[in-house]
Amino acid sequence: MRVTDAAYSRLFLESIRSMKSNQNDLVQQLASGKKVSRPSDAPGDEHQIAIFKAEISRLAKYSQTTDSLNTTFSQYDSIMNQVSNLLHTSFQKGSAAASSTNQGPTARAALSAELGQIRDQILSLANSSMDGNYIFSGTQTSTQPFTIDTATGVVSYQGNSDAITVEAAPETFLQKNLPGDQVFMGSNGIFNSITSLIDAIDAGDQTGIENSLTSLSGAMDELSTSRSDNGAKMASLDISRTVIQNRTTELVKSASNLEDADIAQVVSDLKLDETGLQSLFSSFTMTNGNSLFNYIA
Amino acid sequence: MGGLFGALELGRQSLAAQQYALQITSHNIANVNTPGYSRQLATFEDTYIVQAGVGSVGMGVRVNNVETFRNRFLQLRINQETQNLGALDTRTQGLEQIESILAPSGGGIRERIEAFFGSLQTLSADPTNRALRTEVMTRGSELSSAFRQSYNQLQTFQEALDTTVSSTVSEINSLTQRIAALNQQMYEGLGSQGQVSDIRDQRDELLKQLAGDIGINYYEDDKGGLTIHTESGSLLVIGNESQDITTGPSGTDPFTHAYVNGTDITDTVTGGKLGGTFQLRDNDIPSYLTELDNLAGTIITNVNIAHSAGYDLNDNTGINFFQPFTQPAPGDNTGAARNMSVAVTNADSIAAASTPGTPGDNSNILSMLNLENNTYTDLGDKSFSSAMQSSLTRIGVDLQSARSDVESRQTVLSNLQNSRDAVSGVSLDEEAVNLVEYQRAFEAMSRFMRTMDQLTGDLIQTLGG
Numbered sequence: 087m088r089v090t091d092a093a094y095s096r097l098f099l100e101s102i103r104s105m106k107s108n109q110n111d112l113v114q115q116l117a118s119g120k121k122v123s124r125p126s127d128a129p130g131d132e133h134q135i136a137i138f139k140a141e142i143s144r145l146a147k148y149s150q151t152t153d154s155l156n157t158t159f160s161q162y163d164s165i166m167n168q169v170s171n172l173l174h175t176s177f178q179k180g181s182a183a184a185s186s187t188n189q190g191p192t193a194r195a196a197l198s199a200e201l202g203q204i205r206d207q208i209l210s211l212a213n214s215s216m217d218g219n220y221i222f223s224g225t226q227t228s229t230q231p232f233t234i235d236t237a238t239g240v241v242s243y244q245g246n247s248d249a250i251t252v253e254a255a256p257e258t259f260l261q262k263n264l265p266g267d268q269v270f271m272g273s274n275g276i277f278n279s280i281t282s283l284i285d286a287i288d289a290g291d292q293t294g295i296e297n298s299l300t301s302l303s304g305a306m307d308e309l310s311t312s313r314s315d316n317g318a319k320m321a322s323l324d325i326s327r328t329v330i331q332n333r334t335t336e337l338v339k340s341a342s343n344l345e346d347a348d349i350a351q352v353v354s355d356l357k358l359d360e361t362g363l364q365s366l367f368s369s370f371t372m373t374n375g376n377s378l379f380n381y382i383a
Numbered sequence: 384m385g386g387l388f389g390a391l392e393l394g395r396q397s398l399a400a401q402q403y404a405l406q407i408t409s410h411n412i413a414n415v416n417t418p419g420y421s422r423q424l425a426t427f428e429d430t431y432i433v434q435a436g437v438g439s440v441g442m443g444v445r446v447n448n449v450e451t452f453r454n455r456f457l458q459l460r461i462n463q464e465t466q467n468l469g470a471l472d473t474r475t476q477g478l479e480q481i482e483s484i485l486a487p488s489g490g491g492i493r494e495r496i497e498a499f500f501g502s503l504q505t506l507s508a509d510p511t512n513r514a515l516r517t518e519v520m521t522r523g524s525e526l527s528s529a530f531r532q533s534y535n536q537l538q539t540f541q542e543a544l545d546t547t548v549s550s551t552v553s554e555i556n557s558l559t560q561r562i563a564a565l566n567q568q569m570y571e572g573l574g575s576q577g578q579v580s581d582i583r584d585q586r587d588e589l590l591k592q593l594a595g596d597i598g599i600n601y602y603e604d605d606k607g608g609l610t611i612h613t614e615s616g617s618l619l620v621i622g623n624e625s626q627d628i629t630t631g632p633s634g635t636d637p638f639t640h641a642y643v644n645g646t647d648i649t650d651t652v653t654g655g656k657l658g659g660t661f662q663l664r665d666n667d668i669p670s671y672l673t674e675l676d677n678l679a680g681t682i683i684t685n686v687n688i689a690h691s692a693g694y695d696l697n698d699n700t701g702i703n704f705f706q707p708f709t710q711p712a713p714g715d716n717t718g719a720a721r722n723m724s725v726a727v728t729n730a731d732s733i734a735a736a737s738t739p740g741t742p743g744d745n746s747n748i749l750s751m752l753n754l755e756n757n758t759y760t761d762l763g764d765k766s767f768s769s770a771m772q773s774s775l776t777r778i779g780v781d782l783q784s785a786r787s788d789v790e791s792r793q794t795v796l797s798n799l800q801n802s803r804d805a806v807s808g809v810s811l812d813e814e815a816v817n818l819v820e821y822q823r824a825f826e827a828m829s830r831f832m833r834t835m836d837q838l839t840g841d842l843i844q845t846l847g848g
Contacts, residue, residue: 088808088813089810090805090809090810091415093804096804100793124483125486125775126478126780128783129783132776132779133772133776136493136772136775140497143501144497147504150508154508219511219742224743225738225741225743226743227743229740250743252507378811379815
């Protein structure tokens with residue numbers, strides 16, 4: 087085949103163009119550290135990376151949720167712990183009233199007043215709020231859950247029994263709230279037990295005191311059940327958090343495998359390209375110097 | 384005519400022939416870098432005269448022909464590949480623009496959809512939290528503005544492409560006019576064979592430029608004139624006349640159409656820069672605009688239905704989250720993406736609860752969250768983000784294959800050009816050899832003439848003395 091000067095130049099130009107464009111791709115990979123940054127780089131991989139990244143950011147949201155749930159559950163635990171201590175104190179006071187040495191009217195009145203104060207403290211704990219929301223009123227978080235009739239000492243529940251269900255981890259739903267009727271108004275009832283104890287002490291009704299103490303002890307059992315349910319939820323949060331962390335680590339690794347450039351490989355490819363380009367340049371000057379015109383004068 | 388004077392005349396003719404050949408060689412060397420130039424070669428012929436009683440006697444040499452080296456088939460293939468490449472190049476550059484609009488670095492609509500539902504998910508864990516409520520509004524606005532931005536950028540690009548139509552068309556018209564003028568020169572058969580060859584080369588080069596601009600078919604008539612049609616058969620050049628392409632509106636279409644003699648050729652042009660431009664302006668961009676509208680319309684409608692079923696912190700219900708969108712016709716979502724915005728202006732107005740008086744209730748948020756994984760008939764039974772993903776995958780695959788098409792067509796074209804050069808191109812080494820050959824012949828012939836001159840002188844002196 088006749089090789090003309092123009093064909094020679096075209097060959098050189100095209101080889102240079104293709105090498106430079108390859109170099110450009112490699113430099114871009116080095117600069118961004120990524121081999122896939124646009125759909126057209128690798129449509130399938132880019133889609134897969136997007137799926138991984140979406141799941142990673144979704145998991146980050148879950149971990150935000152588990153953190154906030156953890157705060158809520160801790161607060162429930164701390165309140166129930168305080169209530170439980172107050173119930174123990176009430177039980178001790180009640181037991182004292184049942185013993186023979188404290189059966190004078192003055193002593194009974196003092197005991198009754200102390201128990202009334204404890205009931206107020208528990209009431210205030212049951213009306214606790216977090217960020218302006220009552221935590222024991224079901225979903226009616228702007229309604230104060232418990233009110234007391236000061237004349238009769240009867241405490242009544244104003245909230246509802248609705249649950250707030252939250253997805254703490256993929257497909258793991260936890261009830262976030264503890265409606266107050268379930269915690270304070272069980273079959274024995276914390277407020278009922280204390281009020282009937284106070285009434286019995288005021289009346290000097292020994293049998294009434296005994297019965298109220300039995301009821302109070304039942305209420306304490308109920309509270310401790312609620313508390314251990316709450317504890318179980320905190321434990322399951324811990325598991326969720328570990329699952330989320332492990333899954334995130336795996337996803338980050340998978341995304342990186344698809345997305346990140348192999349820097350060592352890129353550098354070595356660049357070196358190869360450079361050598362190729364250099365030899366191309368020197369071959370161009372070598373062959374271009376060879377013209378018959380140089381030999382005829 | 385024999386004798387010494389005859390020999391001198393033989394010398395004159397031969398010198399002229401060598402000189403002519405040297406001129407052709409210098410013409411070749413001078414045009415070594417002229418695109419489309421076909422090399423020429425002088426062919427010699429020996430000449431005779433018939434003398435009575437002797438028969439024919441050699442009378443030296445003359446140039447009987449200037450041969451040109453060309454291969455019409457290769458030229459045709461080059462023109463075909465040039466028009467393919469013209470369209471592909473334009474389309475590839477356009478698709479790159481579309482890709483950067485739909486998938487900007489830092490995330491586009493796909494990422495904003497995920498961020499919006501992510502903010503709802505966070506809110507579901509703490510539905511009365513005002514900071515989280517505000518975040519949902521912010522993510523909603525970001526999603527809306529991503530739609531508006533992508534849509535506007537695509538439209539601006541479409542309008543920019545439209546303005547290039549008339550400039551490409553005037554380029555085409557100028558080319559066809561020049562080709563028609565060269566046809567006229569061919570008919571007049573001006574000058575030597577060498578000049579005719581040069582006209583043909585010029586015309587071939589213009590033809591190649593024309594093929595880069597618009598898809599064409601052509602043939603040469605028996606007098607050497609070139610007849611050129613568009614792909615759909617509208618005449619652009621016949622003989623020494625050219626037909627200009629005109630541009631203008633068409634019905635309600637806001638974009639420029641191209642006409643030949645009153646016939647709208649817009650939909651039939653596929654080759655060249657013009658074909659690539661029409662493909663982008665009339666097919667590629669509108670398809671992405673429609674996909675954006677369908678997605679925006681489906682998101683607005685479904686989010687609004689779910690949101691308006693719930694109750695906000697002030698027990699209001701029936702609140703639209705996004706500015707509601709009404710379809711201009713059933714199934715038509717035109718305008719949804721362009722006008723998308725958040726309607727809720729106060730964080731308290733986000734309807735998280737399913738029943739009034741229960742601000743702690745998150746169940747309406749949970750039902751909004753379900754929207755993300757639902758599939759929708761309007762989106763081809765896809766979810767919101769997978770509908771966006773399929774647009775992104777489509778542009779990715781289209782661009783990738785267009786790029787590799789350009790790459791392979793370029794290789795084909797440069798191989799064709801090499802083949803053409805092997806036939807028609809100038810090789811300086813060859814010309815150097817020719818130069819030496821003709822020079823030597825010229826020198827020898829000069830020596831011959833000196834000898835003849837001496838002989839003639841001798842004769843005059845001898846006889847005159």
